[in-house]
Amino acid sequence: MTTRDIVFVVVGAITGLSALLAVTTRHVVHAALWLLVALGSLAGCYIVLGQELVGLVQLLVYVGAIVVLVLFALMLTRAPIGPKDEIDTPRWQRAAAVALGAGLTALIATLVIPVLGSQLVDLDGGAAAAGQGSSAGATTPGIARAIFGTWVWPFELLSVLLLVALIGAFAVSRLVLGSRATRVTRATGAGDSG
Amino acid sequence: MIHLWFPAGLAALLVGIGTYGVLARRNAVLVLIGVELILNGGNLLLVTAGSRPGSPLSAGPVLALFVITIAAAEIVVALAVVLLMFRGFGHIDLTRVPDVSGLADATRLPDASGDPHDGSRGNSPERSSGSASTSRRAREGVG
Numbered sequence: 306m307t308t309r310d311i312v313f314v315v316v317g318a319i320t321g322l323s324a325l326l327a328v329t330t331r332h333v334v335h336a337a338l339w340l341l342v343a344l345g346s347l348a349g350c351y352i353v354l355g356q357e358l359v360g361l362v363q364l365l366v367y368v369g370a371i372v373v374l375v376l377f378a379l380m381l382t383r384a385p386i387g388p389k390d391e392i393d394t395p396r397w398q399r400a401a402a403v404a405l406g407a408g409l410t411a412l413i414a415t416l417v418i419p420v421l422g423s424q425l426v427d428l429d430g431g432a433a434a435a436g437q438g439s440s441a442g443a444t445t446p447g448i449a450r451a452i453f454g455t456w457v458w459p460f461e462l463l464s465v466l467l468l469v470a471l472i473g474a475f476a477v478s479r480l481v482l483g484s485r486a487t488r489v490t491r492a493t494g495a496g497d498s499g
Numbered sequence: 500m501i502h503l504w505f506p507a508g509l510a511a512l513l514v515g516i517g518t519y520g521v522l523a524r525r526n527a528v529l530v531l532i533g534v535e536l537i538l539n540g541g542n543l544l545l546v547t548a549g550s551r552p553g554s555p556l557s558a559g560p561v562l563a564l565f566v567i568t569i570a571a572a573e574i575v576v577a578l579a580v581v582l583l584m585f586r587g588f589g590h591i592d593l594t595r596v597p598d599v600s601g602l603a604d605a606t607r608l609p610d611a612s613g614d615p616h617d618g619s620r621g622n623s624p625e626r627s628s629g630s631a632s633t634s635r636r637a638r639e640g641v642g
Contacts, residue, residue, distance in 0.1 A: 309501040317509040324513055324536050328520030333529065340532050347513075347539055354506060356546050359563050363542075366567050371535065371574050378528050378578045382585045392526045394594060402522035410515030414508055417544065421503040426550055428501055451561045463568050470572035474579040481587070 309428065313353045319346040331388035337379055341372045355428040358445045506547040513540030527581045527591040531574060538570045 306314075320343050327339035344367040351360035393399060452460055513536050520533025542563045549559015585591050 307500040313505050321512050324516045356560050359560050382591050399523045402519045406515040406519035409518050410511045413511035417507045418504045421507045424503045448560050470575050474575045477579040
């Protein structure tokens with residue numbers, strides 16, 4: 306166990322526990338807040354792994370934008386305050402979900418850990434080694450060169466994707482969805498009020 | 500110095516927890532939280548694979564940044580659909596069977612079609628009564 310190992314185990318334990326609480330808590334709003342803790346400590350995991358840029362982008366985009374969007378969505382859908390049992394599926398389905406999740410974890414772990422697990426990576430000398438070009442893909446200048454060199458067309462496509470997602474969200478939120486009975490109810494309600 | 504099996508194991512754990520979250524929740528926003536956890540597990544695996552030495556063509560951090568951007572775009576559209584479902588049905592319970600009779604002609608733009616009385620009346624009374632019935636139905640069901 307090296308120092309980075311110990312730090313990663315601590316931060317990773319926080320990540321795993323808060324992720325587990327985010328999917329098991331009975332409070333709807335607490336799930337979003339535990340997701341915030343999980344994503345924030347995952348940014349810490351990235352920083353321990355030596356990827357400061359990915360960690361900071363994770364903090365900015367996930368913690369700063371996505372969790373806020375999720376909280377807004379919970380607010381706009383009138384999320385109930387307090388513990389609710391109705392937000393979970395029945396017990397047999399949760400048991401199946403536990404089995405499937407554990408099986409998926411075991412499957413990915415048995416696939417990935419023999420490939421990656423035996424390696425001991427020296428991240429502390431990374432800055433010096435990057436100057437020599439041996440691990441140039443791992444530092445921030447290396448990432449910048451890769452994005453605006455090799456990956457420049459996918460990068461441009463991503464900006465188009467963000468624009469399409471923006472317009473698509475506007476278009477979807479302008480639709481009116483509902484059954485005919487709901488619309489009749491609304492029309493009579495509008496007639497009464499008008 | 501770091502052993503890579505810790506982040507690899509954490510990535511597997513996050514994917515498993517996210518799968519449980521997708522399968523065990525009925526609230527649509529909480530299902531999306533599970534999807535986010537799965538995406539983050541994949542992201543952590545990309546970063547872990549990208550931090551191996553001696554792989555000059557590995558693009559793990561770059562792909563991780565791309566995945567973060569795609570996740571942001573995905574959740575914007577997904578939450579718009581969830582809000583549309585809440586306005587239409589009054590609940591976001593994914594296991595409840597919705598009343599879809601006449602749904603094919605019910606999906607429309609508010610001002611684009613429909614009878615002219617709808618357009619001439621304006622939106623405000625319909626919207627207020629709609630929100631009132633929505634809140635009534637939301638009190639009965641899962642928020």
